[in-house]
Amino acid sequence: MxxxxxxxxxxxxxxxxxxxxxxxxxxxxxxxxxxxxxxxxxxxxxxxxxxxxxxxxxxxxxxxxxxxxxxxxxxxxxxxxxxxxxxxxxxxxxxxxxxxxxxxxxxxxxxxxxxxxxxxxxxxxxxxxxxxxxxxxxxxxxxxxxxxxxxxxxxxxxxxxAGITVYSPLKHWGAGPGKKVGVLGIGGLGHVAIKIAKAMGAEVVVFTTSESKVEDAKRLGADFAVLSSDADAMAAYTNKLHFIIDTVSAKHDVNTYLGLLRHDGTVVLVGLPPQPLEIGAFNVVMGRKSFAGSNIGGIAETQEMLDFCFEHNITAxxxxxxxxxxxxxxxxxxxxxxxxxxxxxxxxxxx
Structure with a gap:
């Protein structure tokens, strides 16, 4: 050739x-x-x-x-x-x-x-x-x-x-009006997830380990932002969220966030930690909760995402x-x- x-x-x-x-x-x-x-x-x-x-x-x-x-x-x-x-x-x-x-x-x-x-x-x-x-x-x-x-x-x-990686699971798991959506991590993926979830009509709650990003989350469009080291603030969301998109690309404890889900809720991992993550059995059994993953999206859905972001003036x-x-x-x-x-x-x- x-x-x-x-x-x-x-x-x-x-x-x-x-x-x-x-x-x-x-x-x-x-x-x-x-x-x-x-x-x-x-x-x-x-x-x-x-x-x-x-x-x-x-x-x-x-x-x-x-x-x-x-x-x-x-x-x-x-x-x-x-x-x-x-x-x-x-x-x-x-x-x-x-x-x-x-x-x-x-x-x-x-x-x-x-x-x-x-x-x-x-x-x-x-x-x-x-x-x-x-x-x-x-x-x-x-x-x-x-x-x-x-x-x-x-x-x-x-x-x-970044856009399709968060758009696809937000769409698949039904982010929209009446849904409380958590975004774990505010980085390249998380900050776009905030914008897209909000444009879909969901109530958006952000969880971050960085105090400086709590205020920035609100600038990006989040309704609420929680410092994950604040035990009382975290406890206030126990059994409250329909869906959490997990954008963290380092090893972290997802069991904490499974506890924030309503029954039948799902934590969806889109970050790629190089080490395995451990899941406690009772954290998914109690409440029929799920820990899932999502990997980018197909070509047609990526085009759909681009058109959606253009319509809603969403960029990184x-x-x-x-x-x-x-x-x-x-x-x-x-x-x-x-x-x-x-x-x-x-x-x-x-x-």
Whole structure:
């Protein structure tokens, strides 16, 4: 297969900082589009992958799966995009397209294995995928999103992972009028969850370990914010919440939050702690409560989310950086020192 060379930022080893390198992307196929990447968000799972928290990766790794750009070329059989269109690529860039899950529009659960934006075997090229910390991306149009004309495009880029990661479970578990929804953690995922849950019409209660974020939660739209170390404030919500979305990506005690659920309530984990979490049997048996998980969303639902966020003027609170500052950004992300999402201005890659 003909390949093209593309400038990118990545690393060959978890102990080596990200640096400029050249990768090979496949040339445009009949159903592909090529985009110039304008902005790429930095997700906590990018950090996990670079550090090999989920296992060693084939070198090199180029992170990035919140990819917003402009179409620069289209294959001969492309129907839904033209050169000049704004477009987005999230976590999914390929699937089998015919299994039960793909037919239901939940490609993220593809029975034959989904192809992710980076660090995933690429069935087309025979190599593996490289992410959005790069000059351009080539993808089958089926997995490319039509990007609404957000006033601030950089702030919209994180919706391609953070947005769908919280939108999908909020919709699936029925967040809306008459529902009390808890949001555990105010970070890249949690701050978007507050905005979306509120726009859906739910009453939103935020739980945070950071005193400084209690007031910020209200700025983001939460009805109430609770410092999780305040035992009395926590006790006031015992058996009160219909649903809690857990966005924490570090080891934590979820049993405390199971106790805040009403009967038949659910805590849904969307963060990715690298260590196992323990669940006490009585914390789910009493009250018929559930501890569940959710993983991004399908392509159609991601498009639905983008349109919903555009309609309700929802974007991420972001700090824009140059690609040359990405290692410092990863260090700050690991410490929780960002409000609330780093977004790379990819024009800096050519500087």
């Amino acid at each position: 003909i390949m093209q060379q593309v400038k990118a930022y990545g690393t060959e080893d978890p102990s080596t900082p990200l640096h400029e390198l050249t990768i090979k992307r496949r040339a445009l196929q009949a159903h592909d589009v090529q985009m110039e990447i304008l902005f790429c968000g930095i997700c906590h799972s990018d950090l996990h992958q670079v550090k090999a928290d989920f296992g060693q990766y084939p070198p090199p790794i180029v992170p990035g799966h919140e990819i917003l750009g402009r179409i620069t070329a289209v294959g001969d059989h492309v129907k839904n995009f033209k050169v000049g269109d704004l477009a987005g690529i999230g976590c999914i860039v390929d699937s089998c397209d015919h299994c039960e899950y793909c037919n239901e529009g939940i490609e993220q659960f593809c029975q034959q294995g989904v192809t992710f934006s980076f660090n995933s075997p690429d069935k087309v090229s025979g190599g593996h995928t490289f992410g959005g910390f790069s000059k351009s991306y080539v993808c089958n149009e089926r997995y490319v999103l039509k990007m609404p004309a957000f006033e601030n495009l950089a702030a919209a880029a994180p919706l391609l992972c 609170d972001r700090e824009i950086i140059n690609i040359q500052d990405v290692n410092t950004a990863f260090e700050r992300l690991e410490k929780g020192d960002v409000k609330y999402r780093f977004v790379i201005d990819m024009a800096s890659l050519t500087q």
